[in-house]
Amino acid sequence: MSIILYGVPLSPYVRKVRVCLAHKQLDYKLEIVSPFNQPDWFLELNPLGRIPALKDDELSLADSSVICQYLDEKYPNSASLLGDTIEQRAAVRWLEKYADYELAPFATFTVFQQRIIAPTMQKPTDEALVQSALNEKLPPLFDYLEDYLGDNEFFVGESLTLADIAVSCQLMNMEHGGEQLDESRWPNLAALHSRVKQGTAMHTMLEGEQKILASLK
Ligand SMILES: N[C@@H](CCC(=O)N[C@@H](CS)C(=O)NCC(=O)O)C(=O)O
Numbered sequence: 001m002s003i004i005l006y007g008v009p010l011s012p013y014v015r016k017v018r019v020c021l022a023h024k025q026l027d028y029k030l031e032i033v034s035p036f037n038q039p040d041w042f043l044e045l046n047p048l049g050r051i052p053a054l055k056d057d058e059l060s061l062a063d064s065s066v067i068c069q070y071l072d073e074k075y076p077n078s079a080s081l082l083g084d085t086i087e088q089r090a091a092v093r094w095l096e097k098y099a100d101y102e103l104a105p106f107a108t109f110t111v112f113q114q115r116i117i118a119p120t121m122q123k124p125t126d127e128a129l130v131q132s133a134l135n136e137k138l139p140p141l142f143d144y145l146e147d148y149l150g151d152n153e154f155f156v157g158e159s160l161t162l163a164d165i166a167v168s169c170q171l172m173n174m175e176h177g178g179e180q181l182d183e184s185r186w187p188n189l190a191a192l193h194s195r196v197k198q199g200t201a202m203h204t205m206l207e208g209e210q211k212i213l214a215s216l217k
Contacts, residue, residue, distance in 0.1 A: 003028035006042065007051030009209050010116075010176065011035065012108050012169040013064035013100070014052045015202075019165050020068045022201035024075050065096055068162055081162045091156045095148070095163035102141055103170040106133035111177035120216050134179060146186045153195070160199065168196035172206075176213055 005021070005028050007014035021028050033042050035051050045053035046062035053062045056074070061067050072082050083089040110133040114125045145167060149155055155163040171181055171193045183190035196202055 002055075002057055004031050004055045005029070006031050006033040006045060006053045006055075008032055008034060008212075009205065010112075010173070010212060011051055012104065012173045013050075015169045015172065015205065015209075016064045016162070016165055017052050017054065017067050017071075018205055019169070019201045020071050020081060020162070022204065023081060023160070024071055024078055026071065026075060065093075065100065065162075072162075079159050081160065081165065083156050083161055088156050088161075092161045092163045095145075095155050096166040098141075098145075099163075099166035099170050103138070103167065106137045106141070107170040107174040107177075110137075111179055112173040113177075115177040116213070116216060130177075138174075139185075142181070142186045142189060146189045149188045149192060151188060154192070160196070164192060164196050165202075168193050168202065172197070172202075172209075176209070 003021070003026060005014065005017055007017075007030070009015065009018070009030070018030070033039070033051055033053075035049075038049050038051075042053065043049055045055070045060050048062065050062070052064055052067060053060065054067045054070075055061075056070075059070075061070055069082060072080055081092075083092040111130055114127070114130050118125050145155075154160060155167070167189075171189075174181070181190045181193060197206065
């Protein structure tokens with residue numbers, strides 16, 4: 001078995017795959033490919049030019065959801081991250097999509113992008129855009145997740161799934177952008193994020209991410 005993951009650690013989608021790989025205790029090599037101006041060879045792995053992509057021996061895959069589902073099914077050596085029943089698996093897919101396509105535009109592609117990435121490209125931070133994401137766009141999305149979660153330990157079932165990981169990965173980028181989830185307003189969601197962050201799979205890689213973040217600043 002030889003797994004290569006292509007991308008950068010600060011991408012929430014790359015982080016999702018890394019947490020999944022760590023959960024499955026799979027060895028892999030992280031080959032750094034930036035989301036900007038990828039080399040031509042990378043477009044053969046993902047013609048859309050987005051990270052992450054993954055190679056497992058002869059197989060190459062793109063898209064974090066596709067990759068995580070593949071890893072879960074190919075290596076059933078630990079508890080499934082996809083849910084146990086058909087109903088649970090549907091709920092996990094919904095919440096993962098919600099995180100990847102609804103939270104991401106604001107948590108990652110606005111707060112993180114504007115505060116951390118834009119300055120590295122000599123572009124000014126559009127703080128009005130950040131404030132609109134924080135005050136108008138994200139709160140209703142967090143309200144929905146807070147209600148969905150209730151006082152359960154995990155979004156779906158009794159153990160960690162890709163739903164928890166995907167949501168937490170987006171919150172992590174918001175945090176990297178200097179914004180914590182308000183725990184007085186969304187206490188269950190904040191507690192879930194904190195649990196996922198402290199889990200060994202995520203915890204071990206956050207130290208490395210903090211170093212990269214410090215170097216960018
Ligand atoms: N749905 C994709 C989203 C991946 C994605 O948007 N990655 C960003 C980096 S965080 C990227 O590569 N952006 C470059 C681009 O869109 O050209 C996934 O889950 O893998």
